Amino acid sequence: MGSVPRDRWSSDFSRWFDWVIEEAEVYDYGRYPVKGMGVWRPYGFQIRRRILDIVRELHDSRGHEEVLFPLLIPEDLLRREAEHIKGFEGEVYWVTHGGVDPLDVKLALRPTSETNITYYENLWIKSYKQLPKKYYQIVSVFRYETKATRPMIRLREVTTFKEAHTVHDSFEDSERQVLEAIEIYRELFERLGIPYIISRRPEWDKFAGALYTIAFDTIMPDGKLLQIGTAHNLGQNFTKALDFKIQLADGTLEYPWQTSYGVSDRVVAALIAVHGDDRGLKLPPTIAPIQVVIIPIPGGSEEDKARVLRESRSIEEALKSSGVRVVVDEREDLRPGAKYYYWEARGVPVRIDVGLEEVETGMLTIARRDTLEKLKIPRGRLLEELRALFKDIEENLKEMAWNFARSMITRVDTIEEAEKWASEKKGLLEIPWCGREECARTVEEKLEVKTIGTPWPSEDAPRGKCPLCGAPAITIVRYAKTY
RNA sequence: GGGGCCGUAGUCUAGCCUGGCUAGGAUGCAGGGCUUGGGCCCCUGUGGUCCCGGGUUCAAAUCCCGGCGGCCCCA
Structure with a gap:
C-alpha cells in the first residue's frame, strides 16, 4: 500500500504545496x-465548503448559534x-x-471579533438564565502580517x-466550555483524518487578552508545526473591559466569563498537506x-466506442441516483493515461x-487513489x-x-540528545521542564525552535529533571519549528 | 527585524553579466488529422503593459534608483 512516492512532498514541501493548489485548481495565490x-x-471552494459543513454541524449540534x-x-x-x-x-488594517x-473615528478591519461581539452580548444578555450562550x-x-505570507497558511485576509x-x-462553566471546544476540534480533525497535538501554549504565547490558550497543531510534511485551532479561556477580561454584567441567581451583579475558539483556512491547508x-x-x-471518476477506454470501432460510452453513462447514472458524486471523463483528445494523472492530481x-473488457x-x-491499487469488482455489487x-x-x-505524524515526535531527557535531534531530525521535540520561562527561552535559542507548549491534558507523573537548570521537572514541554 | 535570490504569454523558462535584428522555446489553449488499458504523434493557429514608476542612453527586458509582489535562509 502507498506506492506513490512522497519525495517532493517531504523534501520540497513549499514548492509542492504551491504546485498542488494550482494543479488541482484549489486556490490561486501570488497573482492577486x-x-x-x-x-x-x-x-x-467545494472542498472548503464541505469542511465548513462539518464545522457547522459540530457547532450547531452542541447548541451554538451562527x-x-x-x-x-x-x-x-x-x-x-x-x-x-x-x-x-x-497588524490591524x-x-x-x-x-x-x-x-473622525478610525475603523479597524476586524483581526478577530471579541470586542464587537462582547459589545452586543452586553446588550442582549441580562441574566444567568440566558446562559450559557454560544x-x-x-x-x-x-491581519497586516509582517512575516512572509503564504497561501492559506499565513494570509493578510484570512x-x-x-x-x-x-x-x-x-x-467553572467556562472551563467546561473549553473542554467542549476541544471535543469539537478533536472530532473535526478526526473526521478529516488530520493528526493533531494538543498543547497548552506557554504564558508568553497565549491569545492577547486570554487567561490561557489551548492549541491544536499538526505536523507538516517538512516537519514544521502548523497551528490549526485554538481555544481560549478569556475569563472576565473582556466583560470587565466592556462593563458587561449579568444578574446571578442570588440577585447580585457579576461580570460573566467568556471563551473563544477558532479555526481557519489552515484546516484546508492541513487537509491538503497531510x-x-x-x-x-x-x-x-x-x-x-468528486468521489468517483469514470474513464471510458474506447475500443477500435465506432460501435465499440458507443458501447463503452453507453456503459460508462449507465454506471454514472446508477451511482448518481444513489448519491455518489461522479463524473464521466468523455474528453476525446486526451488518452486514458493523461486523464489518470489529471484526476489523481485532484485527489x-x-x-x-470502463473498456471493452469490462463491458x-x-x-x-477500480483504482483507488490512496494506494493506486487496482481491484476487480462485479458491476452488480458496485455500490x-x-x-x-x-x-x-x-x-x-x-x-x-497519523503514522507520519507519530514518526515526527521525539522525546529526550538531556540537552545533548536535544541538540542531536536539532541537527538531524525535524518535527516535535519533548523535553522535561521545570516550568521557568528562562529555561525554555534558552532551549529556543540553542535549538532555533519555538516553544509549542505543554501537553494537554497534562501528564500525570513527569519524570526527571529540567536538563537546563537541574530542577525537578513539573511537566514536559514541546518545541518545534513553526509556520 | 536582518540577509540573499527572483519577477519575460495561463504555466515553466531562454535572453540580462557584455544595452542594438521581428523577445526564442516548452507546455497550455483553438482548429484539423491520427490515436486511445498510465502524460501519443503530426500540421496549422493563438497567446507578451518583458511587474510598476522614474533615471541614464541615439537606443533599455538588459544598466541605475524607488515601489509593488514572490521565494529562500537567519533572528
Whole structure:
C-alpha cells in the first residue's frame, strides 16, 4: 500500500504545496495584486465548503448559534481591552477615509471579533438564565502580517475564520466550555483524518487578552508545526473591559466569563498537506467534490466506442441516483493515461476504468487513489463495494497521516540528545521542564525552535529533571519549528 | 527585524553579466488529422503593459534608483 512516492512532498514541501493548489485548481495565490490574498477557485471552494459543513454541524449540534457581525470595528471599541489591543496593534488594517474625507473615528478591519461581539452580548444578555450562550460566525478577518505570507497558511485576509464566542455565569462553566471546544476540534480533525497535538501554549504565547490558550497543531510534511485551532479561556477580561454584567441567581451583579475558539483556512491547508503525495491531492471521500471518476477506454470501432460510452453513462447514472458524486471523463483528445494523472492530481478517491473488457465480462476495474491499487469488482455489487471502499480509503488516509505524524515526535531527557535531534531530525521535540520561562527561552535559542507548549491534558507523573537548570521537572514541554 | 535570490504569454523558462535584428522555446489553449488499458504523434493557429514608476542612453527586458509582489535562509 502507498506506492506513490512522497519525495517532493517531504523534501520540497513549499514548492509542492504551491504546485498542488494550482494543479488541482484549489486556490490561486501570488497573482492577486495585494500581498497575502488569494482566490478560492471552484474546486477548492467545494472542498472548503464541505469542511465548513462539518464545522457547522459540530457547532450547531452542541447548541451554538451562527451569527454575522460587521467587518468594521471602531478604534475605541477595539482598544477597550488593554492586552488585546497590545497583541494586535501592529497588524490591524485601518479604514481612515470615507470617500475623500478623513474619518473622525478610525475603523479597524476586524483581526478577530471579541470586542464587537462582547459589545452586543452586553446588550442582549441580562441574566444567568440566558446562559450559557454560544455564538459563532464564519468570516474574513484581516491581519497586516509582517512575516512572509503564504497561501492559506499565513494570509493578510484570512477568508475562512470560524470564531466561536461563548458567555458563562461561572468560571467553572467556562472551563467546561473549553473542554467542549476541544471535543469539537478533536472530532473535526478526526473526521478529516488530520493528526493533531494538543498543547497548552506557554504564558508568553497565549491569545492577547486570554487567561490561557489551548492549541491544536499538526505536523507538516517538512516537519514544521502548523497551528490549526485554538481555544481560549478569556475569563472576565473582556466583560470587565466592556462593563458587561449579568444578574446571578442570588440577585447580585457579576461580570460573566467568556471563551473563544477558532479555526481557519489552515484546516484546508492541513487537509491538503497531510494527505498529499507526489501525484497531488488525496481527498477523503466525504470531502471530495468528486468521489468517483469514470474513464471510458474506447475500443477500435465506432460501435465499440458507443458501447463503452453507453456503459460508462449507465454506471454514472446508477451511482448518481444513489448519491455518489461522479463524473464521466468523455474528453476525446486526451488518452486514458493523461486523464489518470489529471484526476489523481485532484485527489479523486476512486477511478473506474470502463473498456471493452469490462463491458463484456461485467467486471469493473477500480483504482483507488490512496494506494493506486487496482481491484476487480462485479458491476452488480458496485455500490456496496464502493461504500466499503470509501470507508477504507478514509481510514487508510487517516492512518497514514497519523503514522507520519507519530514518526515526527521525539522525546529526550538531556540537552545533548536535544541538540542531536536539532541537527538531524525535524518535527516535535519533548523535553522535561521545570516550568521557568528562562529555561525554555534558552532551549529556543540553542535549538532555533519555538516553544509549542505543554501537553494537554497534562501528564500525570513527569519524570526527571529540567536538563537546563537541574530542577525537578513539573511537566514536559514541546518545541518545534513553526509556520 | 536582518540577509540573499527572483519577477519575460495561463504555466515553466531562454535572453540580462557584455544595452542594438521581428523577445526564442516548452507546455497550455483553438482548429484539423491520427490515436486511445498510465502524460501519443503530426500540421496549422493563438497567446507578451518583458511587474510598476522614474533615471541614464541615439537606443533599455538588459544598466541605475524607488515601489509593488514572490521565494529562500537567519533572528
